[in-house]
Amino acid sequence: MILPTENELRAVLARFAQARIDHDALPTGRTSRALEDVTYTLCVMTGARTADRALLAADALLQRYGADREGAQQQHETLAAS
Numbered sequence: 401m402i403l404p405t406e407n408e409l410r411a412v413l414a415r416f417a418q419a420r421i422d423h424d425a426l427p428t429g430r431t432s433r434a435l436e437d438v439t440y441t442l443c444v445m446t447g448a449r450t451a452d453r454a455l456l457a458a459d460a461l462l463q464r465y466g467a468d469r470e471g472a473q474q475q476h477e478t479l480a481a482s
Contacts, residue, residue, distance in 0.1 A: 404445045406465040412442050413458055416451075 404412070415438045423431040439451045446457035 403461065406462070409445060409458055409461055412438065412445060416442050416455075 416435075419431065419435040419438045423435045439454070442451065442454045442458065443449060446454045446461065448454035448457050
């Protein structure tokens with residue numbers, strides 16, 4: 401599976417959140433399709449089959465991106481101190 405970039409993942413999560421809010425506030429055929437579309441995109445990005453699993457996978461990816469960033473920062477600080 402090709403991993404999405406952090407920015408791509410965050411953008412789809414934001415779209416998912418907005419679609420969920422829009423659909424919950426005033427469900428219509430349009431909001432339902434928008435939610436289905438972004439849910440599908442999120443599932444494809446994370447390799448999951450359900451929205452719940454996709455959200456869990458997205459959280460794990462974001463934690464990984466954060467840990468990678470912290471590791472790179474620590475390495476940079478170590479090199480700078482040398």
